[in-house]
Amino acid sequence: MTDLPAREALAEVARVRRRIRSLRWWHVAAGLVTAVSLTVYYVAMAAWPDEVDVFVLPWLAVTAGILLLIRWRMRAVPREAARLEEKAVWISVGLALVTIAVNNLLLPPGLSVWIVLTGVLPALPFLYAAWRVGRR
Amino acid sequence: MSHPRHRLDEVIHTPVRLSIMAALDAAERVHFGLLRDTVEVSDSLLSKHIVNLEEAGYVTVTKGHEGRRPRTWYALTPLGREAFATYLATLDEIVGRVSQPPLR
Known part of the structure; x- marks a missing residue:
């Protein structure tokens, strides 16, 4: 040579x-969609509990559809992405339990800044994973 | 036999296999279609080179389905990553060596 x-x-x-x-960037997009979807879901659950039956199924269907579409376009899995996303799921589940507990036990029903802040909690691990994958 | 070119891994050191290894090294795993489009070869040629890399223990193949459509993913083994890192280091050494000013 x-x-x-x-x-x-x-x-x-x-x-x-x-x-x-x-x-x-497909992985970043999936992380962002998941984060936004979780936030909207938990905020709506706490702020408008009587409307849950109306919005839950369409919202989950739209989110699942977008994620399936993104997953179909994902033809390469970035290094560390699988490990990061698995961790994000478990941490998000833990934070969701915190969100549900705080919303039910401490916060008054109805939309408020605190409801939005606790609603963001389960989304944080996915935002972090998206940021980590995106900056590599 | 002191020139670094003698240390280049013959399994990797072909244009197609070099591109395959570079693609797989850049990700955790890569889909067959993306690999074929990136390397710019036919399905059959890609499969042939993948078999060579598999036999060397550098690549693993995972076959599955998404919905009704079959999907095949490729990934480097730890041995493959190590071999490619060594290969790149050898290339760098060659380039560095040739870039040196000639001796008088």
């Missing part, structure tokens, strides 16, 4: 890396 092929090989490695890494 002479100088040129070695440089060409390194250039090809760089090209391929750029192409594969550019697809990590």
